[in-house]
Amino acid sequence: MVANPILYIALPLFTAFLVPLLAKLWKPLVRIVPGLVLAYLAIMSIVLMQQVGPDKPIITMIAGWKAPWGINLVFTSFSGFIASLISILAFFIWLYSFKFKKVEFDDAQKYFILFMLLTAGSIGVVLTGDIFNMFVFVEITSLSAYALTAFYKGRDGAEAAFKFLLIGAFSSIMLLLGISILYAYTGTLNMAQLAMLMPQVPMKAKVVSFLLFFVALGIEAEMFPLNGWAPDAYSQAPGPIAASFAGILAKAGIYALIRVSYTIFDLGNDGGFDLLLVMGLITMVVSELVAMRQENLRRMLAYSSMGQMGLIMIAFGLGTKEGIYAGLFIMFNHAVIKSLLFLASAYLVYYTSRKKISDLDGFGKLLPVTSLLFGLGAFAIVGLPPFSGFWSKLSLLVATADSHMEFVLATILAVSVIEIIYYFRVLGRLYFRKANKEIKVRKPTWNSTVSMIVLAIVIIGVGLHPDFITGLLHNAAADLADKAGYIQKIIPDLFSQTLN
Amino acid sequence: MRKLVILSLLLVLGYFLLNTFAGAEFGKDRKVLANYYLEKSPSELQVANTVTAIVVNFRGFDTLGEVTVLFLAATGMGTILLRRRSKHTGLNPMRTSPEASKIVQAAGKLLFPAIMILGAYVFIHGHLTPGGGFQGGAIIATGFLLLLISYRQFKVEHKYVTWIESLAGLTFVSIGLLGIVLGPHNSFLENFLNVGTLNELTSGGVIALVYIAVGFKVAAELTGILDTLVNIRETGDID
Numbered sequence: 001m002v003a004n005p006i007l008y009i010a011l012p013l014f015t016a017f018l019v020p021l022l023a024k025l026w027k028p029l030v031r032i033v034p035g036l037v038l039a040y041l042a043i044m045s046i047v048l049m050q051q052v053g054p055d056k057p058i059i060t061m062i063a064g065w066k067a068p069w070g071i072n073l074v075f076t077s078f079s080g081f082i083a084s085l086i087s088i089l090a091f092f093i094w095l096y097s098f099k100f101k102k103v104e105f106d107d108a109q110k111y112f113i114l115f116m117l118l119t120a121g122s123i124g125v126v127l128t129g130d131i132f133n134m135f136v137f138v139e140i141t142s143l144s145a146y147a148l149t150a151f152y153k154g155r156d157g158a159e160a161a162f163k164f165l166l167i168g169a170f171s172s173i174m175l176l177l178g179i180s181i182l183y184a185y186t187g188t189l190n191m192a193q194l195a196m197l198m199p200q201v202p203m204k205a206k207v208v209s210f211l212l213f214f215v216a217l218g219i220e221a222e223m224f225p226l227n228g229w230a231p232d233a234y235s236q237a238p239g240p241i242a243a244s245f246a247g248i249l250a251k252a253g254i255y256a257l258i259r260v261s262y263t264i265f266d267l268g269n270d271g272g273f274d275l276l277l278v279m280g281l282i283t284m285v286v287s288e289l290v291a292m293r294q295e296n297l298r299r300m301l302a303y304s305s306m307g308q309m310g311l312i313m314i315a316f317g318l319g320t321k322e323g324i325y326a327g328l329f330i331m332f333n334h335a336v337i338k339s340l341l342f343l344a345s346a347y348l349v350y351y352t353s354r355k356k357i358s359d360l361d362g363f364g365k366l367l368p369v370t371s372l373l374f375g376l377g378a379f380a381i382v383g384l385p386p387f388s389g390f391w392s393k394l395s396l397l398v399a400t401a402d403s404h405m406e407f408v409l410a411t412i413l414a415v416s417v418i419e420i421i422y423y424f425r426v427l428g429r430l431y432f433r434k435a436n437k438e439i440k441v442r443k444p445t446w447n448s449t450v451s452m453i454v455l456a457i458v459i460i461g462v463g464l465h466p467d468f469i470t471g472l473l474h475n476a477a478a479d480l481a482d483k484a485g486y487i488q489k490i491i492p493d494l495f496s497q498t499l500n
Numbered sequence: 501m502r503k504l505v506i507l508s509l510l511l512v513l514g515y516f517l518l519n520t521f522a523g524a525e526f527g528k529d530r531k532v533l534a535n536y537y538l539e540k541s542p543s544e545l546q547v548a549n550t551v552t553a554i555v556v557n558f559r560g561f562d563t564l565g566e567v568t569v570l571f572l573a574a575t576g577m578g579t580i581l582l583r584r585r586s587k588h589t590g591l592n593p594m595r596t597s598p599e600a601s602k603i604v605q606a607a608g609k610l611l612f613p614a615i616m617i618l619g620a621y622v623f624i625h626g627h628l629t630p631g632g633g634f635q636g637g638a639i640i641a642t643g644f645l646l647l648l649i650s651y652r653q654f655k656v657e658h659k660y661v662t663w664i665e666s667l668a669g670l671t672f673v674s675i676g677l678l679g680i681v682l683g684p685h686n687s688f689l690e691n692f693l694n695v696g697t698l699n700e701l702t703s704g705g706v707i708a709l710v711y712i713a714v715g716f717k718v719a720a721e722l723t724g725i726l727d728t729l730v731n732i733r734e735t736g737d738i739d
Contacts, residue, residue, distance in 0.1 A: 004680065006688040009561075010673055013568060017669030020662045062561045064683055064690035069536055071561045110575060117572060124565070136565035143569060147576030177517065184524035188533055208520045 003047040005075045012120035016113045031098045034112045038091040045084035068190030074129040077475035083126045089247045090119040096451035097240040118144040122252035132189045142168040148241045149233045160232035167229045171219040178212030192490035220253025222309045224283035234302035239346020246305045246338040273319035280313025292422045308334045322399035324477040329392035337381045340455040344374035350442040362435025378423040388462035546695040546703040556707045560689040574721040600650045608650035615643035623715030627704040633711040637718025644723040656727040668717035
């Protein structure tokens with residue numbers, strides 16, 4: 001098997017251009033071929049994760065030019081972990097959705113093209129070693145996300161997509177300005193070389209460009225108050241797309257934010273981490289409070305998702321190795337659990353356009369498997385043992401305690417209670433209310449059920465035996481914390497020149 | 501009041517940006533990337549137009565990304581724009597202007613082939629003279645725009661647009677993948693053909709081929725976007 005990180009980008013692009021031609025050959029190919037490609041990438045991730053080690057990242061040249069002259073892809077324990085997570089999750093989201101029949105053929109074709117490009121763009125953001133290339137991939141990711149938000153061609157969908165597009169365009173401009181400041185002061189776009197040259201950049205330019213990056217990537221990572229696009233986009237997009245916003249898009253956004261703040265800018269101890277911590281705290285508290293008041297199931301999940309993103313920012317904002325570890329663990333759990341919740345909720349609200357929580361009475365009997373999986377996801381996301389969410393929340397609490405941030409610790413605990421209230425409110429309706437007689441339900445197809453059950457098995461498996469994942473997380477955390485190592489492995493010649 | 505707050509925030513942002521950019525010395529020789537490109541582009545790639553060498557070879561991966569962004573814009577356009585079209589006349593209500601005059605129509609017909617040739621010239625000679633795939637493609641699209649505004653009944657066949665778009669995109673990615681197999685460093689988008697002699701049409705190896713593919717793709721996509729904008733086909737919810 002050919003395992004080369006470039007295939008993460010090249011294969012989906014190739015397929016996206018190929019799909020319109022396949023449609024003319026035999027229509028089912030449009031649904032099947034993207035799945036085969038995603039399956040290949042998922043298996044490739046496993047192969048590559050076995051090859052990569054703490055001291056041997058996989059660095060792929062593009063166009064035959066070594067860094068910093070050309071663009072390169074950097075597959076390390078950290079970036080590789082996130083890329084693998086995205087590619088494997090993308091395969092299961094495809095498995096969930098490949099048979100869906102709600103739309104006409106032309107639209108189904110667009111759906112698969114856009115979904116492939118969303119995945120490829122997100123993996124590109126994670127793997128690239130070049131800051132401008134990251135911008136290009138952020139563009140690919142966001143453009144596919146706008147189009148997918150408006151997928152059901154309703155007025156609400158178009159409005160949500162337009163809002164998303166405006167905020168996203170603003171984000172792109174900020175990102176481009178930030179990049180051009182860095183280029184103007186250093187003359188390079190390679191992330192490792194930027195990190196190396198950063199001490200030469202005057203403090204003022206550094207702060208301005210860091211803030212531009214922070215705002216731009218904060219929009220992608222759903223940071224408050226820049227997340228106005230998220231509730232609408234999450235509630236209007238098709239169910240599997242909402243799952244991939246939480247599991248794929250937001251993960252790429254937070255990765256970029258973390259990579260930029262940890263590796264490129266040297267502002268960690270000059271307030272960069274504190275900014276991340278404070279913004280994370282505000283994001284978490286506000287989102288969870290708003291989530292409690294939502295009537296719409298999808299919007300509730302969207303706000304809960306933002307709350308989790310806040311939690312991740314807090315973890316990385318601690319700036320310690322334990323904090324990074326906890327942040328990565330929450331990223332993993334959030335990707336898996338929130339995807340399961342969105343996928344299950346798509347069937348719970350299949351026939352209601354308003355997606356109201358109060359319409360869910362008695363679904364526990366009507367849709368036993370889906371409701372059970374939703375309940376399992378809810379238990380896991382609030383952090384109850386024996387599910388995987390428990391371990392990640394615990395590791396975050398330990399990390400905050402180690403950093404002597406008692407206030408943060410207390411806030412996280414208090415917010416967890418809010419989380420429990422609003423998730424259990426939904427569960428109460430599912431299981432302890434009588435069903436409305438005339439209600440129409442849609443039974444999940446076999447492939448969606450399989451996909452959801454696999455995610456549930458991951459949640460229980462990691463919950464019962466966290467050692468499955470902790471080794472990978474420790475490697476990834478060590479890799480992110482080792483900035484000098486990152487520079488040295490990517491541009492060894494230039495690195496040794498500066499030492500002499 | 502709200503506008504005043506927004507305005508003052510924008511002023512603060514503008515001040516800091518201006519201040520930061522004023523501090524950067526543009527054009528200063530930093531000996532990092534620029535010199536390397538200026539030196540390597542004629543010597544190793546035999547490409548006279550350094551900008552093209554950077555866009556298609558050194559940073560060809562970005563160009564592939566940008567081509568994809570354009571592809572997405574063309575694909576997503578139809579989903580984001582609400583479809584409006586009158587049920588009675590079958591025409592877009594926004595397009596109520598009268599038919600263009602005979603002079604415009606005749607001139608349009610006359611100019612169209614010339615514009616096509618200019619566009620093709622620009623992208624075929626991308627590695628020798630200023631311009632390239634994006635510029636050439638945009639020129640070709642203006643030719644179609646001319647026909648779209650002169651003849652109301654002119655329609656672009658979406659079937660052909662899709663074919664050209666897909667085949668051009670596949671060519672670009674395939675050239676990239678061939679680089680992994682045939683290139684000296686086995687890397688994506690790498691040149692694997694003979695680079696030829698500087699200033700000749702056959703110089704630059706795969707660069708010219710990539711730019712021709714980009715030219716076709718950009719032309720097809722921009723034409724498709726223009727056609728979507730002026731001629732929305734589906735019946736919508738406006739009567």
